[in-house]
Amino acid sequence: MPSAKTNIKLGDARKAKKDEFYTQLADIERELKNYKKHFQGKVVYCNCDDPRISNFFHYFSYNFEKLGLKRLVTTCYKSQDRDLFSQNESEDAVYLEYEGDKNGSKVPDPEEIGVKPLMGDGDFRSPETIELLKQADIVVTNPPFSLFREYIAQLVEHDKQFVIVGNMNAVTYKEVFPLIQGNKLWYGHSIRSGDREFGVPADYPITAAGSRVDADGNKFVRIKGVRWFTNLDYPERHEDLILYERYSPDKYPTYVNYDAIDVTSYKDIPYDYDGVMGVPVTLLDYLNPDQFELIGNSDDAEQMKEIGLAPLGEEFIAAYRAAGGTGHRTAGMRMLGLMDPKARIVFKRILVRRK
Numbered sequence: 037m038p039s040a041k042t043n044i045k046l047g048d049a050r051k052a053k054k055d056e057f058y059t060q061l062a063d064i065e066r067e068l069k070n071y072k073k074h075f076q077g078k079v080v081y082c083n084c085d086d087p088r089i090s091n092f093f094h095y096f097s098y099n100f101e102k103l104g105l106k107r108l109v110t111t112c113y114k115s116q117d118r119d120l121f122s123q124n125e126s127e128d129a130v131y132l133e134y135e136g137d138k139n140g141s142k143v144p145d146p147e148e149i150g151v152k153p154l155m156g157d158g159d160f161r162s163p164e165t166i167e168l169l170k171q172a173d174i175v176v177t178n179p180p181f182s183l184f185r186e187y188i189a190q191l192v193e194h195d196k197q198f199v200i201v202g203n204m205n206a207v208t209y210k211e212v213f214p215l216i217q218g219n220k221l222w223y224g225h226s227i228r229s230g231d232r233e234f235g236v237p238a239d240y241p242i243t244a245a246g247s248r249v250d251a252d253g254n255k256f257v258r259i260k261g262v263r264w265f266t267n268l269d270y271p272e273r274h275e276d277l278i279l280y281e282r283y284s285p286d287k288y289p290t291y292v293n294y295d296a297i298d299v300t301s302y303k304d305i306p307y308d309y310d311g312v313m314g315v316p317v318t319l320l321d322y323l324n325p326d327q328f329e330l331i332g333n334s335d336d337a338e339q340m341k342e343i344g345l346a347p348l349g350e351e352f353i354a355a356y357r358a359a360g361g362t363g364h365r366t367a368g369m370r371m372l373g374l375m376d377p378k379a380r381i382v383f384k385r386i387l388v389r390r391k
Protein backbone atom coordinates (compact mmCIF):
# COMPACT_ATOMS: atom_id res chain seq x y z
CA MET A 37 0.00 0.00 0.00
CA PRO A 38 1.45 3.41 -0.86
CA SER A 39 2.32 5.66 2.06
CA ALA A 40 0.36 8.83 2.68
CA LYS A 41 3.42 10.74 1.49
CA THR A 42 3.44 8.96 -1.87
CA ASN A 43 -0.24 9.60 -2.28
CA ILE A 44 0.17 13.31 -1.77
CA LYS A 45 3.05 13.36 -4.22
CA LEU A 46 1.05 11.52 -6.85
CA GLY A 47 -1.86 13.85 -6.27
CA ASP A 48 0.38 16.87 -6.72
CA ALA A 49 1.90 15.34 -9.80
CA ARG A 50 -1.45 14.76 -11.39
CA LYS A 51 -2.37 18.34 -10.63
CA ALA A 52 0.90 19.66 -12.01
CA LYS A 53 0.60 17.49 -15.11
CA LYS A 54 -2.74 19.07 -15.91
CA ASP A 55 -0.85 22.27 -16.67
CA GLU A 56 1.73 20.67 -18.97
CA PHE A 57 0.52 21.45 -22.47
CA TYR A 58 3.01 22.74 -24.98
CA THR A 59 1.81 25.20 -27.60
CA GLN A 60 2.64 24.33 -31.18
CA LEU A 61 4.72 26.65 -33.33
CA ALA A 62 2.13 26.83 -36.13
CA ASP A 63 -0.54 28.05 -33.68
CA ILE A 64 1.82 30.69 -32.31
CA GLU A 65 2.65 31.89 -35.84
CA ARG A 66 -1.01 32.01 -36.88
CA GLU A 67 -1.85 34.26 -33.93
CA LEU A 68 1.19 36.48 -33.67
CA LYS A 69 1.23 37.46 -37.33
CA ASN A 70 -1.76 39.68 -36.50
CA TYR A 71 0.25 41.88 -34.14
CA LYS A 72 3.53 42.46 -35.96
CA LYS A 73 3.37 46.24 -35.68
CA HIS A 74 2.93 46.05 -31.90
CA PHE A 75 6.30 44.37 -31.33
CA GLN A 76 8.67 46.97 -32.82
CA GLY A 77 11.21 48.06 -30.18
CA LYS A 78 9.52 46.04 -27.43
CA VAL A 79 10.73 43.81 -24.61
CA VAL A 80 8.86 40.49 -24.80
CA TYR A 81 8.53 38.29 -21.75
CA CYS A 82 7.49 34.62 -21.76
CA ASN A 83 7.21 33.76 -18.07
CA CYS A 84 5.98 30.14 -18.18
CA ASP A 85 8.50 28.93 -20.70
CA ASP A 86 11.51 26.71 -20.58
CA PRO A 87 13.62 28.27 -23.37
CA ARG A 88 14.98 24.82 -24.24
CA ILE A 89 11.57 23.51 -25.28
CA SER A 90 9.19 26.48 -25.58
CA ASN A 91 7.91 27.29 -29.03
CA PHE A 92 7.27 30.83 -27.82
CA PHE A 93 11.01 31.24 -27.27
CA HIS A 94 11.60 29.57 -30.62
CA TYR A 95 9.21 31.92 -32.44
CA PHE A 96 10.50 35.14 -30.90
CA SER A 97 14.19 34.29 -31.11
CA TYR A 98 13.98 33.29 -34.78
CA ASN A 99 11.83 36.33 -35.60
CA PHE A 100 13.71 38.74 -33.33
CA GLU A 101 15.12 40.91 -36.12
CA LYS A 102 12.02 40.68 -38.31
CA LEU A 103 9.82 41.94 -35.48
CA GLY A 104 12.39 44.54 -34.42
CA LEU A 105 12.36 43.36 -30.80
CA LYS A 106 14.49 45.06 -28.17
CA ARG A 107 14.85 42.08 -25.83
CA LEU A 108 13.36 38.64 -25.24
CA VAL A 109 13.22 37.21 -21.74
CA THR A 110 11.91 33.78 -20.82
CA THR A 111 11.67 32.21 -17.39
CA CYS A 112 10.83 28.67 -16.51
CA TYR A 113 9.21 27.17 -13.47
CA LYS A 114 11.06 24.45 -11.63
CA SER A 115 9.33 21.11 -12.00
CA GLN A 116 7.58 20.33 -8.76
CA ASP A 117 7.86 16.57 -9.12
CA ARG A 118 11.03 15.80 -10.94
CA ASP A 119 11.28 12.26 -9.57
CA LEU A 120 8.11 11.34 -11.36
CA PHE A 121 8.30 13.37 -14.51
CA SER A 122 11.62 14.43 -15.75
CA GLN A 123 11.28 14.56 -19.50
CA ASN A 124 10.20 17.94 -20.81
CA GLU A 125 9.99 19.37 -17.32
CA SER A 126 12.77 21.56 -16.11
CA GLU A 127 14.67 20.40 -13.08
CA ASP A 128 15.77 23.95 -12.31
CA ALA A 129 14.13 27.31 -12.57
CA VAL A 130 16.01 29.16 -15.27
CA TYR A 131 15.85 32.33 -17.29
CA LEU A 132 17.26 33.49 -20.54
CA GLU A 133 17.69 36.95 -22.00
CA TYR A 134 18.22 37.33 -25.74
CA GLU A 135 19.14 40.57 -27.44
CA GLY A 136 19.34 39.46 -31.04
CA ASP A 137 21.82 37.71 -33.28
CA LYS A 138 25.40 38.72 -32.51
CA ASN A 139 27.51 36.26 -34.50
CA GLY A 140 25.54 36.16 -37.75
CA SER A 141 24.52 32.53 -37.26
CA LYS A 142 20.83 33.52 -37.08
CA VAL A 143 20.30 30.37 -35.05
CA PRO A 144 19.54 31.26 -31.45
CA ASP A 145 20.51 28.14 -29.55
CA PRO A 146 19.47 28.47 -25.88
CA GLU A 147 22.46 26.48 -24.61
CA GLU A 148 24.80 28.69 -26.61
CA ILE A 149 23.15 31.93 -25.54
CA GLY A 150 23.25 30.91 -21.90
CA VAL A 151 20.48 29.65 -19.71
CA LYS A 152 20.99 31.12 -16.24
CA PRO A 153 19.62 29.80 -12.96
CA LEU A 154 16.98 31.76 -11.08
CA MET A 155 17.31 32.11 -7.31
CA GLY A 156 13.79 30.88 -6.56
CA ASP A 157 11.47 28.37 -8.22
CA GLY A 158 10.52 30.58 -11.19
CA ASP A 159 6.90 30.97 -10.11
CA PHE A 160 5.42 33.86 -12.12
CA ARG A 161 4.39 35.40 -8.78
CA SER A 162 7.89 35.34 -7.24
CA PRO A 163 9.74 38.64 -6.60
CA GLU A 164 12.53 38.02 -9.13
CA THR A 165 10.15 37.12 -11.97
CA ILE A 166 7.93 40.10 -11.09
CA GLU A 167 11.05 42.28 -11.46
CA LEU A 168 11.45 40.89 -14.99
CA LEU A 169 7.74 41.44 -15.64
CA LYS A 170 8.10 45.11 -14.71
CA GLN A 171 10.80 45.53 -17.36
CA ALA A 172 8.67 43.90 -20.07
CA ASP A 173 6.31 45.55 -22.54
CA ILE A 174 4.41 42.53 -23.88
CA VAL A 175 3.89 39.16 -22.18
CA VAL A 176 3.27 36.23 -24.50
CA THR A 177 2.77 32.67 -23.31
CA ASN A 178 0.43 29.84 -22.49
CA PRO A 179 0.19 30.06 -18.67
CA PRO A 180 -0.95 27.25 -16.34
CA PHE A 181 -4.72 27.15 -16.71
CA SER A 182 -5.19 26.27 -13.04
CA LEU A 183 -3.75 29.71 -12.18
CA PHE A 184 -5.40 31.68 -14.99
CA ARG A 185 -7.31 34.10 -12.73
CA GLU A 186 -4.19 35.04 -10.80
CA TYR A 187 -2.14 35.19 -13.96
CA ILE A 188 -4.47 37.69 -15.67
CA ALA A 189 -4.86 39.73 -12.48
CA GLN A 190 -1.08 40.14 -12.27
CA LEU A 191 -0.82 41.31 -15.88
CA VAL A 192 -3.57 43.85 -15.30
CA GLU A 193 -2.05 45.02 -12.01
CA HIS A 194 1.24 45.70 -13.79
CA ASP A 195 -0.52 47.28 -16.76
CA LYS A 196 1.08 44.96 -19.32
CA GLN A 197 0.19 44.22 -22.89
CA PHE A 198 -0.27 40.51 -23.49
CA VAL A 199 -1.17 37.70 -25.86
CA ILE A 200 -1.81 34.51 -23.90
CA VAL A 201 -3.53 31.17 -24.37
CA GLY A 202 -6.50 30.22 -22.19
CA ASN A 203 -9.77 28.34 -22.16
CA MET A 204 -12.81 30.13 -23.56
CA ASN A 205 -14.74 29.43 -20.34
CA ALA A 206 -12.53 31.91 -18.54
CA VAL A 207 -14.48 34.78 -20.13
CA THR A 208 -17.26 34.42 -17.58
CA TYR A 209 -14.91 34.42 -14.57
CA LYS A 210 -15.74 37.40 -12.46
CA GLU A 211 -12.09 38.47 -12.67
CA VAL A 212 -12.16 38.35 -16.48
CA PHE A 213 -15.58 39.49 -17.73
CA PRO A 214 -15.30 43.07 -16.39
CA LEU A 215 -12.08 43.41 -18.42
CA ILE A 216 -13.94 42.38 -21.58
CA GLN A 217 -16.75 44.75 -20.64
CA GLY A 218 -14.28 47.58 -20.21
CA ASN A 219 -12.66 46.81 -23.59
CA LYS A 220 -9.41 45.94 -21.84
CA LEU A 221 -9.28 42.32 -22.99
CA TRP A 222 -10.62 40.37 -25.96
CA TYR A 223 -10.14 37.12 -27.80
CA GLY A 224 -7.27 36.93 -30.24
CA HIS A 225 -7.84 36.55 -33.94
CA SER A 226 -6.86 33.03 -34.97
CA ILE A 227 -9.05 30.63 -32.94
CA ARG A 228 -12.82 30.89 -32.97
CA SER A 229 -13.92 27.29 -32.88
CA GLY A 230 -12.79 23.69 -32.88
CA ASP A 231 -9.82 22.21 -31.05
CA ARG A 232 -6.06 22.63 -31.13
CA GLU A 233 -3.20 20.23 -30.72
CA PHE A 234 -0.75 20.57 -27.82
CA GLY A 235 2.38 18.63 -26.93
CA VAL A 236 2.28 16.71 -23.63
CA PRO A 237 4.98 15.10 -21.46
CA ALA A 238 6.22 11.62 -22.40
CA ASP A 239 4.35 9.93 -19.54
CA TYR A 240 1.04 11.59 -20.33
CA PRO A 241 -1.67 8.96 -20.82
CA ILE A 242 -2.98 9.55 -24.31
CA THR A 243 -6.19 7.67 -24.53
CA ALA A 244 -8.54 10.41 -25.77
CA ALA A 245 -9.68 10.55 -29.38
CA GLY A 246 -7.42 12.70 -31.51
CA SER A 247 -4.28 11.99 -29.44
CA ARG A 248 -1.20 10.90 -31.36
CA VAL A 249 2.47 10.01 -31.06
CA ASP A 250 4.78 11.18 -33.84
CA ALA A 251 7.67 9.24 -35.39
CA ASP A 252 10.05 10.59 -32.72
CA GLY A 253 7.79 9.48 -29.89
CA ASN A 254 6.49 12.98 -29.06
CA LYS A 255 2.95 12.91 -27.72
CA PHE A 256 0.11 15.26 -28.63
CA VAL A 257 -3.47 15.74 -27.52
CA ARG A 258 -6.28 17.84 -28.98
CA ILE A 259 -7.97 20.32 -26.65
CA LYS A 260 -11.33 21.99 -27.20
CA GLY A 261 -12.31 25.51 -26.21
CA VAL A 262 -8.87 27.06 -26.55
CA ARG A 263 -8.70 30.80 -27.21
CA TRP A 264 -6.08 33.51 -27.30
CA PHE A 265 -6.67 36.34 -24.84
CA THR A 266 -5.11 39.69 -25.63
CA ASN A 267 -5.25 43.44 -25.23
CA LEU A 268 -3.42 44.13 -28.51
CA ASP A 269 -5.75 45.50 -31.12
CA TYR A 270 -6.24 44.06 -34.62
CA PRO A 271 -8.46 45.46 -37.40
CA GLU A 272 -10.87 42.52 -37.79
CA ARG A 273 -12.30 42.91 -34.33
CA HIS A 274 -13.81 46.22 -35.43
CA GLU A 275 -15.84 44.63 -38.22
CA ASP A 276 -19.59 44.48 -37.58
CA LEU A 277 -21.31 41.16 -37.17
CA ILE A 278 -23.93 41.09 -39.93
CA LEU A 279 -27.40 40.60 -38.45
CA TYR A 280 -30.15 39.05 -40.55
CA GLU A 281 -33.07 38.40 -38.21
CA ARG A 282 -36.06 40.63 -37.55
CA TYR A 283 -37.38 40.94 -33.98
CA SER A 284 -40.75 39.37 -33.14
CA PRO A 285 -42.05 38.71 -29.61
CA ASP A 286 -42.94 35.11 -30.55
CA LYS A 287 -39.45 34.25 -31.60
CA TYR A 288 -37.63 36.04 -28.77
CA PRO A 289 -39.18 35.47 -25.30
CA THR A 290 -38.59 37.99 -22.51
CA TYR A 291 -37.08 36.87 -19.18
CA VAL A 292 -39.48 36.77 -16.22
CA ASN A 293 -37.07 38.61 -13.94
CA TYR A 294 -35.17 40.99 -16.22
CA ASP A 295 -36.22 43.26 -19.05
CA ALA A 296 -34.32 41.53 -21.85
CA ILE A 297 -35.07 39.03 -24.61
CA ASP A 298 -33.45 35.62 -24.95
CA VAL A 299 -31.52 34.92 -28.15
CA THR A 300 -30.37 31.30 -28.50
CA SER A 301 -27.55 31.85 -31.02
CA TYR A 302 -25.39 34.89 -31.79
CA LYS A 303 -26.44 34.39 -35.44
CA ASP A 304 -30.06 35.14 -34.48
CA ILE A 305 -29.46 38.54 -32.86
CA PRO A 306 -32.17 40.75 -34.36
CA TYR A 307 -31.00 43.83 -36.23
CA ASP A 308 -33.98 45.92 -35.09
CA TYR A 309 -34.19 45.31 -31.32
CA ASP A 310 -32.88 48.24 -29.25
CA GLY A 311 -33.22 46.76 -25.75
CA VAL A 312 -31.06 44.31 -23.83
CA MET A 313 -30.58 40.78 -25.18
CA GLY A 314 -29.28 37.63 -23.48
CA VAL A 315 -26.94 35.95 -25.94
CA PRO A 316 -24.65 32.87 -25.73
CA VAL A 317 -21.04 33.54 -24.84
CA THR A 318 -19.99 32.58 -28.40
CA LEU A 319 -20.87 36.16 -29.41
CA LEU A 320 -17.49 37.09 -27.93
CA ASP A 321 -15.83 35.34 -30.88
CA TYR A 322 -17.42 37.95 -33.14
CA LEU A 323 -17.69 40.91 -30.81
CA ASN A 324 -17.07 44.33 -32.24
CA PRO A 325 -16.95 46.66 -29.23
CA ASP A 326 -18.29 49.48 -31.42
CA GLN A 327 -21.39 47.43 -32.29
CA PHE A 328 -22.42 46.00 -28.89
CA GLU A 329 -22.35 47.25 -25.32
CA LEU A 330 -21.83 44.50 -22.72
CA ILE A 331 -24.22 44.86 -19.79
CA GLY A 332 -23.49 41.74 -17.73
CA ASN A 333 -22.63 38.08 -17.41
CA SER A 334 -25.30 35.73 -16.08
CA ASP A 335 -22.69 33.51 -14.33
CA ASP A 336 -21.93 36.35 -11.92
CA ALA A 337 -24.84 36.60 -9.45
CA GLU A 338 -23.31 39.70 -7.83
CA GLN A 339 -23.22 41.50 -11.15
CA MET A 340 -26.77 40.34 -11.94
CA LYS A 341 -27.89 41.88 -8.66
CA GLU A 342 -26.12 45.14 -9.51
CA ILE A 343 -27.85 45.45 -12.88
CA GLY A 344 -31.25 44.81 -11.30
CA LEU A 345 -32.02 41.17 -12.15
CA ALA A 346 -34.76 40.13 -9.69
CA PRO A 347 -34.32 36.87 -7.78
CA LEU A 348 -36.47 33.96 -9.01
CA GLY A 349 -39.72 33.71 -7.02
CA GLU A 350 -41.44 30.73 -5.30
CA GLU A 351 -44.09 30.68 -8.02
CA PHE A 352 -41.52 30.43 -10.78
CA ILE A 353 -39.63 27.62 -8.99
CA ALA A 354 -42.93 25.70 -8.57
CA ALA A 355 -43.66 26.08 -12.29
CA TYR A 356 -40.08 25.06 -13.07
CA ARG A 357 -40.40 21.86 -11.00
CA ALA A 358 -43.83 21.11 -12.53
CA ALA A 359 -42.22 21.42 -15.98
CA GLY A 360 -39.65 18.77 -15.02
CA GLY A 361 -36.84 21.17 -14.08
CA THR A 362 -34.11 19.57 -11.96
CA GLY A 363 -31.01 20.58 -9.99
CA HIS A 364 -30.49 22.79 -6.98
CA ARG A 365 -32.70 25.73 -7.91
CA THR A 366 -34.46 27.67 -5.21
CA ALA A 367 -36.37 30.91 -4.92
CA GLY A 368 -33.98 33.81 -4.37
CA MET A 369 -31.42 32.69 -6.95
CA ARG A 370 -30.42 35.33 -9.46
CA MET A 371 -30.61 33.34 -12.67
CA LEU A 372 -32.33 34.15 -15.94
CA GLY A 373 -35.84 32.62 -16.01
CA LEU A 374 -38.14 32.10 -19.00
CA MET A 375 -41.81 31.15 -18.88
CA ASP A 376 -42.73 30.44 -22.52
CA PRO A 377 -43.42 27.78 -23.68
CA LYS A 378 -42.55 26.34 -20.24
CA ALA A 379 -40.71 27.48 -17.11
CA ARG A 380 -36.94 27.11 -17.61
CA ILE A 381 -33.68 28.63 -16.55
CA VAL A 382 -31.07 29.66 -19.10
CA PHE A 383 -27.35 29.50 -18.44
CA LYS A 384 -24.27 31.25 -19.68
CA ARG A 385 -25.77 34.29 -21.29
CA ILE A 386 -24.10 37.60 -21.71
CA LEU A 387 -26.42 40.56 -21.69
CA VAL A 388 -25.77 42.97 -24.53
CA ARG A 389 -27.33 45.93 -26.28
CA ARG A 390 -26.74 47.15 -29.82
CA LYS A 391 -24.92 50.50 -29.79
Ligand SMILES: C[S@@+](CC[C@H](N)C(=O)[O-])C[C@H]1O[C@@H](n2cnc3c(N)ncnc32)[C@H](O)[C@@H]1O
Binds near residue numbers: 083091113183
Ligand atom coordinates in the same frame (compact mmCIF):
# COMPACT_ATOMS: atom_id res chain seq x y z
C1 LIG B 1 0.13 25.21 -20.37
S1 LIG B 1 1.84 24.98 -20.05
C2 LIG B 1 2.54 25.88 -21.35
C3 LIG B 1 4.01 25.82 -21.47
C4 LIG B 1 4.58 26.80 -22.49
N1 LIG B 1 4.26 28.15 -22.13
C5 LIG B 1 3.99 26.49 -23.85
O1 LIG B 1 3.08 27.17 -24.26
O2 LIG B 1 4.44 25.54 -24.50
C6 LIG B 1 2.04 25.99 -18.62
C7 LIG B 1 3.43 25.96 -18.04
O3 LIG B 1 3.47 26.77 -16.86
C8 LIG B 1 4.27 26.13 -15.88
N2 LIG B 1 3.83 26.59 -14.56
C9 LIG B 1 3.00 25.99 -13.69
N3 LIG B 1 2.86 26.72 -12.58
C10 LIG B 1 3.62 27.83 -12.77
C11 LIG B 1 3.89 28.96 -11.96
N4 LIG B 1 3.34 29.10 -10.78
N5 LIG B 1 4.73 29.91 -12.46
C12 LIG B 1 5.28 29.77 -13.69
N6 LIG B 1 5.06 28.72 -14.50
C13 LIG B 1 4.23 27.76 -14.04
C14 LIG B 1 4.01 24.66 -16.10
O4 LIG B 1 5.09 23.90 -15.61
C15 LIG B 1 3.83 24.58 -17.61
O5 LIG B 1 5.03 24.24 -18.25
